[in-house]
Amino acid sequence: MIVGVHNQVDKPLFLTDKGRSAMLRDLYAQEWEHFRQDYKKSFWTIMLVSLVIAVVFYMLIVKNPQTVKELLATLAQAFEAKGIKSGGTSTYFFWTIFKNNVQATFLSVLVGIIPLIILPAFSAIITISTISILLASVAIQNQPWINILVYGILPHGIIEMIAIFLSGSVGIFLSLTVFRRLFSRNRHHYSVKKAIIQSLKTYILVILPLVLLAALIEGYVTPILIHKVV
16 A cells, blocks of 8 residues: 655745744743833832942941942952952953853842842842942942942843843742732642743843843953052
8 A cells, every 4th residue: 555645845944034033032022022011110129229328338338438348348258259359351250250240140130039028129229239339338438429320330230130120020029929828818820830931031032132232341341440540
């Protein structure tokens, strides 16, 4: 018996450039919807609270130069423990910053597994407090802190802080989902598995590229800018 073989039009194994572009647009459109629905409120809340704490912290410590020096020494030790040292090459500086920020942002998302909702926001508060210490150190030395802020912090800092605020808001979204799954009367409406998948997608598609871009600017561009004003 001869079995007939039906000829079929072969489907392309790989997407065309147009297909890949459409797929990326769809992915980032989904991410935008996730931001609007799940992350936006906590993102702005973390940002506002962090900025208020940073300003208050700066105003408190800038009046006490000895406290600033002690905090700066502690900060320098923490940076050195993480491998961030002055005098290295731009490439070494870039990779060290990138690695540490990947760890910090991923940890903010990961701790969302714990249903303690404020926990993912701590990284943002700690990070922005370090900026207060650096600016206070510049101020007590009567250096032009506005130049340090504009040329030494903002070029990479805006992108980096967006990544940190977003990772905190994703962590809060995950933490809220876990909390509702455990304690809500409508717990069957919440899926921790789906929340984890969504959080990982946001991290890979949005947060990680932001961290990479910020590290590239801080490693290669910021040193050039800062040398013009220091």
